[in-house]
Amino acid sequence: MSYNTIHVEASRSYDILIGRNILPRIGEFIRPLVGECRIGLLTDSTVDTLYGEKIIEYLSDAGYNVCKFVVPAGEASKCAENLLDFLNFLAECKLTRSDAVVAFGGGVVGDMAGLSAALFLRGVKYIQIPTTLLSAVDSSVGGKTAIDIPAGKNLVGAFYQPSLVCCDTVLMDTLTPEIYRDGCAEVIKYGVILDKNLYDTLQNVPFDRESVVARCVEIKRDVVQQDEFDNGVRGLLNFGHTFGHAIEKLSNFGVSHGAAVAKGMLIAAKMAPLCGFCNVALELAALLEKYGFDLSCNYSADELYDAILSDKKRRGGEISVVLPRAIGDCILVTLPVEELYDKLKKVIG
Numbered sequence: 001m002s003y004n005t006i007h008v009e010a011s012r013s014y015d016i017l018i019g020r021n022i023l024p025r026i027g028e029f030i031r032p033l034v035g036e037c038r039i040g041l042l043t044d045s046t047v048d049t050l051y052g053e054k055i056i057e058y059l060s061d062a063g064y065n066v067c068k069f070v071v072p073a074g075e076a077s078k079c080a081e082n083l084l085d086f087l088n089f090l091a092e093c094k095l096t097r098s099d100a101v102v103a104f105g106g107g108v109v110g111d112m113a114g115l116s117a118a119l120f121l122r123g124v125k126y127i128q129i130p131t132t133l134l135s136a137v138d139s140s141v142g143g144k145t146a147i148d149i150p151a152g153k154n155l156v157g158a159f160y161q162p163s164l165v166c167c168d169t170v171l172m173d174t175l176t177p178e179i180y181r182d183g184c185a186e187v188i189k190y191g192v193i194l195d196k197n198l199y200d201t202l203q204n205v206p207f208d209r210e211s212v213v214a215r216c217v218e219i220k221r222d223v224v225q226q227d228e229f230d231n232g233v234r235g236l237l238n239f240g241h242t243f244g245h246a247i248e249k250l251s252n253f254g255v256s257h258g259a260a261v262a263k264g265m266l267i268a269a270k271m272a273p274l275c276g277f278c279n280v281a282l283e284l285a286a287l288l289e290k291y292g293f294d295l296s297c298n299y300s301a302d303e304l305y306d307a308i309l310s311d312k313k314r315r316g317g318e319i320s321v322v323l324p325r326a327i328g329d330c331i332l333v334t335l336p337v338e339e340l341y342d343k344l345k346k347v348i349g
């Protein structure tokens with residue numbers, strides 16, 4: 001099977017392989033990176049039911065001894081208790097510093113496996129095998145790892161790059177339409193922030209999965225290479241996320257990440273003209289609706305503002321938001337929080 005290779009130069013450099021039906025070759029892909037080692041595999045209950053036996057078969061056939069740990073599917077699993085249980089499991093399985101962690105799942109599994117790999121024995125190698133569109137185009141790339149704590153989502157984490165990302169797009173065939181659509185929000189995000197050609201391609205629904213995933217990953221790679229530790233341009237990847245995270249939080253995570261980001265991107269697009277930039281809100285709304293996103297916002301400006309104040313992106317009395325200047329061209333704007341409130345009032349009412 002043919003596949004695309006996208007190389008990332010970061011504190012640890014690695015390849016991202018993207019193709020259809022490449023998972024059976026996982027042993028061949030990881031051998032040059034981890035050698036003969038034991039593998040601590042983290043997955044979730046949904047992925048385990050669908051593909052758990054297959055991944056163990058592929059790795060065992062390649063000579064790997066695999067210890068599998070399964071967490072219930074869903075964001076609630078990305079917690080300190082599961083992190084500690086998995087770390088303890090790795091220790092009980094007698095993994096050593098020359099062994100490796102494999103994340104087999106979506107963002108929850110990828111973020112938690114990555115953080116476990118960063119912490120276990122002060123750092124072991126890890127491999128990302130994303131199974132959702134969202135994790136393929138976003139969370140598996142760039143080395144952000146995290147868990148949630150009661151005070152907020154992703155508040156405990158580390159930058160820790162994987163040794164390989166192996167993205168077999170066939171795994172996305174079994175995603176529910178809602179979970180697939182979550183990833184589409186992030187795909188549309190890449191078009192709006194940095195690539196008008198990609199944005200235009202997305203007008204044809206459904207898009208060609210392999211080429212679109214590869215393009216999104218290239219865009220993210222280029223951003224991460226410029227700003228691995230998120231002190232500048234990487235902030236562009238947060239387009240729609242300041243408002244989206246607030247909506248997720250206000251809904252007690254009843255609104256999924258992608259659905260919230262879609263709403264958040266539209267709020268940002270409506271705010272752009274209030275900051276002197278052009279208005280792409282109508283055309284963005286039309287594209288998001290093509291993908292079936294519900295763009296209504298059930299929260300007031302006051303509710304959103306309160307939720308935004310606890311965002312990681314706030315620095316003292318200022319907060320950064322990403323606003324479109326045109327399709328394919330976004331800018332990070334830092335606003336005093338009071339000014340953000342005034343603009344939110346004008347957008348949301």
Ligand code: GLY
Pocket residue numbers: 138139141142144230234237238
């Ligand atoms: N998900 C945004 C980032 O990786 O920076």
